[in-house]
Amino acid sequence: MVSNISLQVLECGVTAMDFEMVAVGHPDKNASKHLSCGHPRLREGQIAHPVYAYIIEHSGGRILVDTGFSDTAKRDWKNNYYTDAMDYEPGDNGLFSQRLEQHGLKPKDFDDVIITHLHTDHAGNLPKFATTDARILLHEEELRGVVNVKGGMLREDLTTLWGVTSPQGFTRKDWACLIPDRATTLYGDMEIYRGIWTVSLPGHTWGSLGVAINLPHTGWVLLASDHIYVAATWGEPFVGNILNQDPSAWAQSAMKCRRLQEKYNMLIFPGHDNKIIVPDKDEPFKLEDIRASYD
Numbered sequence: 001m002v003s004n005i006s007l008q009v010l011e012c013g014v015t016a017m018d019f020e021m022v023a024v025g026h027p028d029k030n031a032s033k034h035l036s037c038g039h040p041r042l043r044e045g046q047i048a049h050p051v052y053a054y055i056i057e058h059s060g061g062r063i064l065v066d067t068g069f070s071d072t073a074k075r076d077w078k079n080n081y082y083t084d085a086m087d088y089e090p091g092d093n094g095l096f097s098q099r100l101e102q103h104g105l106k107p108k109d110f111d112d113v114i115i116t117h118l119h120t121d122h123a124g125n126l127p128k129f130a131t132t133d134a135r136i137l138l139h140e141e142e143l144r145g146v147v148n149v150k151g152g153m154l155r156e157d158l159t160t161l162w163g164v165t166s167p168q169g170f171t172r173k174d175w176a177c178l179i180p181d182r183a184t185t186l187y188g189d190m191e192i193y194r195g196i197w198t199v200s201l202p203g204h205t206w207g208s209l210g211v212a213i214n215l216p217h218t219g220w221v222l223l224a225s226d227h228i229y230v231a232a233t234w235g236e237p238f239v240g241n242i243l244n245q246d247p248s249a250w251a252q253s254a255m256k257c258r259r260l261q262e263k264y265n266m267l268i269f270p271g272h273d274n275k276i277i278v279p280d281k282d283e284p285f286k287l288e289d290i291r292a293s294y295d
């Protein structure tokens, strides 16, 4: 255990998302009525789906995990697909860059930026960090995936319908700054600072990463990102959704999360939920409200 690590949670607004889609991938409400959901409803059938970034303070450096939606996302989205499927509402001063300012921080103040995956709600402000000295860490397979599949010649807002084999949610504008040599790619589980590990969780995207942190008081937490999309994803069995590119890889990675949780008694932070999953001595787990900071 390291005595000087802390974790701060930045909630960077919400998107309106279809609950059946993010939780079960099926439009029939009967399929999801047994699933718990703490999200307020934004409009009929849609939940307020928070977007998170995280700051880890460590004696070795200050680390940012994810960069939220681009501050200009709404203006940049040329195709109304995004606004229809996941309308972004930053709320009062909830843009990612406003959240950084509220912490008295600028992009140049970070030593490392870990991108859990390159979906536009996680990598939206990457270009601001590409011009700093920060090390930008992401999974080798993630970068390979966007470059090979999205390529350099497609329009930035390439959009079709959601689909398992047609990966959506990647915006070239977010990640083009990494090409050809601005990223430090990882193959999977690596301890990047004492007590801070990247965890390979492929399935939601080609190279989704979680981040495991051994906090002095809280113990181990796993920022599972969209691998565990919402708290309702976690259960016996796990509940996948159609946002996962590769369902069988996702299932393997979900079991990895379970083994990590059992071995290290980890708190699991879903990608888009205001509840976290906490191991419990009487029940398999319980849900707790997410807090602004952990140490």
Ligand SMILES: [Zn+2]
Pocket: 119, 121, 122, 226, 271, 272
């Ligand atoms: Zn996401």
